[in-house]
Amino acid sequence: MRKTDLSEATCPVARSLGEVGDWWSLLIVRDALSGVSRFSDFQRSLGCARNILSARLAKLVETGVMVTEPASDGSPYREYRLTEKGKSLRVVLVALRQWGVAHLFDDREERLQLVDIRDGEPVARLEMRAHDGRVLSADDVEIQSAPGGA
Template identity: 60%
Template sequence: MVQRTRFTDAVCPVARSLDQIGDWWSLLIIRDALDGARRFSEFQKRLGLAKNILSARLSKLVSHGILRLEPASDGSAYQEYVLTEKGESLRIVLQALRQWGQDFLFAPDEEPLPLVEKRSGTPVARLELTLPDGRVLRPHEVEVLRDLDN
């Protein structure tokens, strides 16, 4: 079996992040958890994922502190997967992917599902790169500073 490259010590935060959440099943599990899924059977039904693969991905997300296991909220013998603060904060990452998908992967006559504020139903504003003064930057106007002496 081929050993997967690990990025736990990488200098790049993107590489380190992908080391924990870098496959599509993990991101879809997180998406569904953000949408309220909590039980193994809910994830399995929503994703149609083989149980062994789902079990491995859920275990990985728990071991990385993205999900935690808790006793079922209804008092049954089941356990539920609950997002941690680390997991909840991935909503921003998924929103960025959502926006990219809306911009480039939908036909003009397709209407993707909007992200809205829970109480009012108001659509959420686009994520943007901004300077501290609020000026919006275009993607080509930013770069990663590789020389920390500058």
């Protein structure tokens, strides 16, 4: 099944999903943010088929989300590293994580949580804020066309 090319879409959400929107890619980025860097470790963590993992890693490299480099231990293997573009997906994954905790888990269910390294406390919920710092709800915003460069 061919995917629709969203690279020219005017909607930033559509364009972003065209680049990293499939769930395998986001799970690869999640693992990379946690320090996973080798193909075999991604495969072990994700449990996906080699051909799928290979294709998703290649796309993440092609789009500049990841780069490959020689293994840090001097072995003949290659390692995958997130670029700054890839690292900036952390906030997207935090928002998705927080949405999942709020809507997909029963209060009694065990779940992984994201904590501040400094004090071990859970990370605060992300909030949408106005230019002046006000917290905005979904009803407080609308989509408008913006000129290039905005």
